[in-house]
Amino acid sequence: MKCRKCSARAVINMRQHKLALCKTHFIAWMQEQTERFIHHYRMFARDERVLVAVSGGKDSLALWDILLTLGYRADGLYIDLGIDEGTAYSETSYACVRAFAARHPEAVLHTVDVAAVYGASIPEAAQVFHQGKPCSTCGLAKRHIMNRVAGDKGYSVLATGHNLDDEAATLLGNTLSWSVEYLRRQGPVLPPGEAGLVRKVKPLCRFYERETAAYALLRGIDYIYDECPFAADATSLRYKELLNALEQDSPGSKLRFYLNFLRAREQHPDFLPDEAGLTLHACPTCGQATTNDGDCTFCRMWDRVRRFKAQEVATTPA
Numbered sequence: 001m002k003c004r005k006c007s008a009r010a011v012i013n014m015r016q017h018k019l020a021l022c023k024t025h026f027i028a029w030m031q032e033q034t035e036r037f038i039h040h041y042r043m044f045a046r047d048e049r050v051l052v053a054v055s056g057g058k059d060s061l062a063l064w065d066i067l068l069t070l071g072y073r074a075d076g077l078y079i080d081l082g083i084d085e086g087t088a089y090s091e092t093s094y095a096c097v098r099a100f101a102a103r104h105p106e107a108v109l110h111t112v113d114v115a116a117v118y119g120a121s122i123p124e125a126a127q128v129f130h131q132g133k134p135c136s137t138c139g140l141a142k143r144h145i146m147n148r149v150a151g152d153k154g155y156s157v158l159a160t161g162h163n164l165d166d167e168a169a170t171l172l173g174n175t176l177s178w179s180v181e182y183l184r185r186q187g188p189v190l191p192p193g194e195a196g197l198v199r200k201v202k203p204l205c206r207f208y209e210r211e212t213a214a215y216a217l218l219r220g221i222d223y224i225y226d227e228c229p230f231a232a233d234a235t236s237l238r239y240k241e242l243l244n245a246l247e248q249d250s251p252g253s254k255l256r257f258y259l260n261f262l263r264a265r266e267q268h269p270d271f272l273p274d275e276a277g278l279t280l281h282a283c284p285t286c287g288q289a290t291t292n293d294g295d296c297t298f299c300r301m302w303d304r305v306r307r308f309k310a311q312e313v314a315t316t317p318a
């Protein structure tokens with residue numbers, strides 16, 4: 001198969017776009033498209049400082065690479081979750097992030113070690129707060145920490161590497177359960193909220209996972225190939241498999257599903273109205289926005305984890 005633009009050997013064929021491209025033109029296409037999405041969805045302006053949440057995976061490192069190549073002032077944030085489970089997942093992913101950052105002295109890498117700052121790793125905290133289900137703990141902690149670091153360090157926008165497969169799977173899950181509040185908030189841009197919530201953007205949300213993977217490989221980015229050991233239990237993987245089966249029969253299904261949802265919501269804003277009576281206020285302990293009376297869920301979680309650990313120490317025989 002030949003590149004549509006130069007007739008050299010194509011490295012990728014994107015059936016949903018009827019577009020095959022060589023390495024050079026595919027890399028350029030990914031960067032141009034990302035720039036186009038940033039403008040189209042009004043994600044951020046040239047002079048804004050962007051904080052990219054990097055996990056060490058292909059998507060977030062590809063995003064950081066693209067933004068730096070496009071000339072944006074993009075720094076990275078790595079959150080060390082303390083996930084090992086015999087796979088050294090956090091250690092390996094951090095090594096990939098550090099290697100990328102070392103090649104980009106123009107950018108800053110911020111790191112938050114969850115266990116060092118809050119007193120327990122994510123799997124340990126999950127044992128106490130989420131009946132051993134680390135993804136709930138992890139999601140709560142990541143959202144809080146990303147928002148806090150962005151606010152503390154003066155970034156007006158936080159970018160994550162979610163790709164189309166992630167977004168379509170989330171959309172399918174939210175639709176199956178008719179989670180109106182989540183459906184209302186899902187999209188390429190989540191505007192800044194009250195009480196110091198920063199704007200969140202997903203510049204890669206229209207790229208298929210295989211495209212971000214191809215980009216990272218072709219750019220020579222060293223990323224962690226293995227999934228988090230807890231990912232196998234995630235329901236979103238089953239939704240991805242379902243959507244892949246649809247895509248196989250009908251190329252472009254995933255993209256149409258996601259884009260038509262965004263279009264429908266824009267054309268019929270009353271379909272998913274703002275939830276009445278949902279008021280945010282600042283958590284008295286950390287200052288971040290919460291709908292709770294009193295402390296936010298993040299502060300409650302760490303309070304309970306700390307009390308549990310203190311109790312454990314007190315009851316352990318010397």
Ligand code: SF4
Pocket residue numbers: 134135136138139228229230231234
């Ligand atoms: S799979 Fe779960 S625990 Fe692992 S990084 Fe993702 S959300 Fe966190």
Ligand SMILES: [Zn+2]
Pocket residue numbers: 003004005006007008021022023024025
């Ligand atoms: Zn070409």
Ligand SMILES: [Zn+2]
Pocket residue numbers: 283284285286287288295296297298299300
């Ligand atoms: Zn709090």
